Amino acid sequence: MKTLLPTSTAGSLPKPAWLAEPEKLWSPWKLQGAELLDGKHDALRISLQEQQAAGIDIVSDGEQTRQHFVTTFIEHLSGVDFENRKTVRIRNRYDASVPTVVGPVERVKSVFVEDAKFLRQQTTQPIKWALPGPMTMIDTLYDDYYHSREKLAWEFAKILNQEAKELEAAGVDIIQFDEPAFNVFFDDVNDWGIACLERAIEGLKCETAVHICYGYGIQANTDWKKTLGSEWRQYEAVFPKLLQSNIDIISLECHNSHVPVELLELVRGKKVMVGAIDVASNSIETPEEVAATLRKALQYVDADKLYPCTNCGMAPLARDVARGKLNALRAGAAIVRAELAGK
């Protein structure tokens, strides 16, 4: 029997302090060589155990083997020069020093497939694997070769499709593409962003998801959110076209955000991963708060299509906070599950 309201996370979870400096993005590794490889696997096992101990239904690697959700993928490609860095404005929001595209981009070998196989060996639960989306990838680079955002995005879509097919063969049940850029570049999203995403999932038989959020709880994002006004209607610009796409699941922000919940109506018919956990706050939600968010979402999402989730990754949070939030997610989903069963 299929679990109703299966819980999952958007992807990343905090790393242990012996592996990387905690509560920080792009935190450098503390180990090297073979020790680093071992350390990453140990951290993946711990992250999985913490999800299992919290009762999370669809588990992930907690992104323990990657330094950053976009950069680590790009590091594995040819055509990108990591020495030759340029400062660009990411998602029109903050400046970051990023690598430069200097030639044709190609995936010379698989990126996460071995890690996915390792996770698959550890559990029989459904597993979800996150990859960066094409548009978010081009936004985290300086392009000195293609001189076209769209052209580069299509190249990345091809590469992501190769990786996704191997992840599927490794036993991944849901492949998720992280596209926070979908919340910023609306015209491009509708012109070619969603088409590129569909290129990335071409031929896949496993389920596919797109995660569109307002970012990690870091200062640059918090400042940006202050400029968005009292109602965040960004989803309105891209949901109609996403509804028509082949993507199975849409992962979005809900709890504590200023997204009007009725915007979920725009994707009725799709499965929706509803963010019921705020990743930009250290205060741990009560199960009742989680349940309240899910009940609101149920007005617009059919119960069999609702997947309780976190708003975004929890990598920058303290570990005990993240654990508390996982427990709250499970407990809140359980409340609503019981209510639905009683109907």
Ligand SMILES: [Zn+2]
């Ligand atoms: Zn996110």
